[in-house]
Amino acid sequence: MEETVAADAAAAALPPAPGADRHASLDFADTAVTLPAGQSYDLLSAPDSAMRWLTAHGLITPGVRLYEVCAQRTRTMRGHVRALFAARVDGTAPPEESLRAVNEALTAAPTAPLLAWDATQGPRRVQSHPTDQAVNHALANLAADAADLLTGPDADLLAACGSAPCDRFLLRTHGRRHWCSTRCGDRARAARAYARRNNTPT
Template sequence: MTGNARSAASSPHRPEPLPPAPGEERSPALALVNTLTTRGGTPVDELDTPRRAARWLADRRLTDDGLSLDAAELDGLHRLRQAVRGLLDAAVTGRAPDARWVESVNRALSAAPVTATLAWPAGGQPSRHTRVAADRPVARALHRLADDTVSLLCGPDAEALAACPADGCARLLLRTHGRRQWCCTRCGDRVRAARHYARRRAAADLSTD
């Protein structure tokens, strides 16, 4: 994100946050890409500062509360978001993705490899657990976001991935219901209002002919 865009996004006159788009509750990767939107032609970035990014990660249980991000970690989160957005857009449009996006996701996965561990408490049953091996909590969070990206692209939800068709909306969603088209009620109301206005204008034009 450019310096101008970041400055605009961190303006004190930030618009009210949009409600989560359908699918965000089960896909943190989808929620990640929807943190960067355009509202009224102005970029709005929910992760524009280390503090907001840390809060977002903790709210989605990707990290614990009280995490502090440094500038490099915030930049890494932004870079992964850009790559995930590119990959999801490619899936929606059917275009081939940029190889750099694939590399960015794979880098996040390899930076925090997963190891399997066995637990067998006294008097209990054995169970298998996985552990993300990384020194920093942010690296583990990026791994989970990258892993969810792969699951979203390669799993059954890939067919439900869609872009909100409302004009000016940049959010993605999962069509979890056959009749659901918009990312939120606000977009749906805006589109219906625009259609109603267009019909009235067309009728007025016909009446003056």
């Protein structure tokens, strides 16, 4: 039976994958992870945890309250972003429905900060939008970041973690081997050493 690890504990156990600091969409794709021994976690599994993740990434303001329908929309978009990343890594055509979902998110809300002015701060850029459209704006920004990643110079660095069963994405930093964390790298090296000792293929 699959055991679901508490989101906060799992998040502390696995640091962000390489490249997540440059692309929020990469960290977004990695909010659901398969771990060894049938374990997994989902940082968007409930409205509260989805709200914490979106707030931590500056995609919604702390005062915004999310409902299950919003969390579900966020998880659905994550699935589409993961499908596009997987297609890029595998060199295959992406699913049409995932392309359509990202394009719909891109056009559902403006992602550019507006110009505002007040007597205290003078001119400044603000993400101004109605609270009931907060999720639209968050998903639009994540879709824009995913599109930038897939079409920019980092696209060739996009990879899937090479330590099964982990299914996180990352940007390769060097070499052919690519793991999302030290833990996954250690597990892959241990599996190779075990296979060599026992003359079993890896």
